[in-house]
Amino acid sequence: MAGEKTFAMLKPGVLQRRIVGEVLSRIERKGLKLIALKMMSIPRDLCEQHYAEHKDRPFFNDLVSYVTSGPVVAMVITGENAIAILRMLCGATRVNEAVPGTIRGDLGLDTQKNVIHASDSAESAAREIGLFFKPSEIQAYEDGNEAWYV
Ligand SMILES: Nc1ncnc2c1ncn2[C@@H]1O[C@H](COP(=O)(O)OP(=O)(O)OP(=O)(O)O)[C@@H](O)[C@H]1O
Ligand SMILES: [Mg+2]
Structure with a gap:
């Protein structure tokens, strides 16, 4: 797997607004590859673990309440430089700084409800994948697209 x-x-508002396909489509069209995907309701303790780095921030409780307020769509994505590329596709954290053309810049007006979470480093990615997915839920498969995208 390269x-x-x-x-x-995808935070709860994405399912509520029925824009899951819109967001997944942007990720796929870029050339990134989905290797795990599931809809789930995140237990509060898992959400607190996931966002542990922010536990002392003033927005922490509201953020955890929002992210546990309804189902989310969790996924593992792979590709060359997938971590940085996905962060670029997402756009800036604050919606007033997220430029048009990005997921957050095009699809939201509220920073807490900024559509999508994406890992910010290799260490975060490994930690977060481990929190949300068992190894058996991650699929290794070839789709022949590497020749076109890499
Ligand atoms: N000032 C703020 N007010 C309200 N919510 C905020 C604020 N800053 C961050 N958040 C929320 O907390 C999340 C985590 O913040 P972080 O600084 O890690 O940004 P990020 O890495 O761009 O986002 P994420 O971790 O969700 O991918 C943000 O995505 C947003 O939902
Ligand atoms: Mg973050």
């Missing part, structure tokens, strides 16, 4: 692995999670 390239890095990264973790992404």
Whole structure:
């Protein structure tokens, strides 16, 4: 399996607004490859672990409440430089800084509800993939697209 692995999670508003396909389509069209995908409700303790780096920030409780308020779509994505490329596709954290053309820049007005989480480093990706997926849920497969995208 070539390239890095990264973790992404579509926050609850994405299912509520029925724009899951829109977001997944942008990730796929870029040439990144889905190797795990599931809809789930995140238990509060798992969400707190996931966002542990922010536990002292003023927005932490509201963020955890939002992300546990309804089902999310969790995934593992692979590709050359997948971590940085996915962060670029997502755009800036704050929606007033996320430029048009990015997922957050095109699809939201609220920073807490900024559509998508994406791992920010190889260490975060490994940790987050381990929190959300068992190894058996991650699929190794060839689709022949490497010749076109890499
Ligand atoms: N000032 C803020 N007010 C409200 N919510 C915020 C604020 N800053 C960050 N958040 C929320 O916390 C999440 C985690 O913040 P972080 O600084 O890790 O940004 P990020 O790495 O771009 O986002 P994510 O970790 O979700 O991919 C943001 O995606 C956003 O939902
Ligand atoms: Mg982050």
